[in-house]
Amino acid sequence: MPTPELLHLRALSAVAEWASFRRAALAMNVSPSALSQAVRTLEQSLGVPLLQRTTRSVAPTEAGKQLLAELRPLLAGLDAAMANVGQFQTEVRGTLRLNLPRSAASLWLEPLLGGFLRAHPGIHLEVSSQDAMADIVPGGFDAGVRFPEALPRDMVAIPVGPMQRFTVVATPSVARTQGEPLVPDDLLARPCIRQRFPSGALYHWQFRKAEVVRTLNVNGPLTVDDQRLALGAALGGVGWAYVYEAMAAADVKSGNLVQALADWCPPEPGFQLYYPDRRQVSPALRAFIDWLKAAQSKH
Template sequence: MPRPTLNDLAAFSAVASQRSFRRAADTLGVSRSALSHALIGLEQNLGVRLLNRTTRSVSPTEAGNRLLERLGPVLQDLDAALDGLTETGATPSGTLRINANKSGARLLLGHVVPRFLERYPGVELDLVSEGRLVDIVEEGYDAGVRLAEAVPRDMIAVPLAGEVRFIAIASPAYLGGHPPVTTPDDLRQHSCIRQRLPSGKRYRWEFSRRGEDITIDVPGPLTLDDNDLMVQAAAAGLGIAYVPEAFARKRLRAGQLVTVLDDWCPPEPGLMLYYSGRRHVPAALRAFIDILKEANPGLVDEGRG
């Protein structure tokens, strides 16, 4: 049996992890037809079906999943070794494109971007801030910034900030005139300030305590799409809001707001900078990640992939 080539295995890994011939072809810089022929040849050489294909989808078979699980770390180690060789002595240049939400862009501008631009004047940084979650590979970005829970499973993630905690808040005046809130189900009897996500959907509030997870599509006459506005509305006595703690901290200290359901609001992993581990990491991105780690020495672990 002919031994599979490294290109064939990388092609399989890209298709199986992204579940799309089109996205994998764009990532690898080859045509979809060439990629399809390579995968057919790989399956024939191995004598086993690796992918289930339909006109609308592609997914790994059981054998494909086993191969992908073993193959992923090997390809990542190889990429890292090659990056170390090709980038030795190289000065980062060109354009580095990063897609981030507003909070992530703000953190980068405060702690990382000034150092990066001063140290690498030959790099043009294109930092796009938007709420919607995009496919960074498909849309041509080198990296993205989102909360850990939103990072795709096949990406390499680098912590940008510490844990984040979402809290339920309301004004003392509002709570004084309504029933107490002791469990998430009590929210169904309250006016809640709902959140519209960039996708257009309303956010369903998520709570967790001692292994019990609850998700609620809360009721309420007011829907907003900005955390600052939600905090403002809660302080005005319009209902209960659910926001990252940092947005409400000032008004909490001033006594304009109080929290409810504290024991149902544990901290979660925070913002991550993430990138595809299935292709060569550009020198500019590697330099950016190094500076990010300098700025956040307590947050240095890279995960997933």
């Protein structure tokens, strides 16, 4: 029996892990057809089917399960050995794929891009900014960024960036005409710019003062799915918007917008970077984490 090639064994492991030729091909940066051919070659060399394929799914056969049970620790050990040798390189190379909401991309990541990529010219950073919660493992991402309450439980998470605070803003004209809200419930009688989650649910505005918490389903003439659209609409005089304070800071400072209910909007924990704890952290992700820690220690 010929000795299987390492590439064929990695192909089998990847397809079994992702339960999809397409997603496994994306993770390995090869074509699905090339991945399928590698698995077929391995099956032919061993003389047994290793994957059971249907039009909707792919799963290991009994022979495939037995092989994978012994193969995965060996591949993990090989990856660890290669990573240890890679530490002697003067320059980290590879692709780093991140998934994060649009707000985190603009408020947190955007100011960091230039510094990180200048520090690591061998890394290619690919960013997917989307507000819909993505499963980063099937999606082929190395890591994601979310607020703590939205994190999957089986992930390693580290805080990144400062505390975040929401604010209620409108133009001075709207504040004069409609009257500035003094307590959160005053907003129920004022035009507000609502926001809808990718799931279809409307976002309820949240306020907290000492032990009192208010969650409001506001009303208004406009519903958007992006905070920058909400901010732009507020600048256009549509009504009151509920956005990140950092996003509105320049317009508040210039006088284009006024803030309300500041004492009802305390700072909250900021974004967190998360990644699977069951997989080897890639050198590119490790370099990103180390760079973030170093950058944060300077502030």
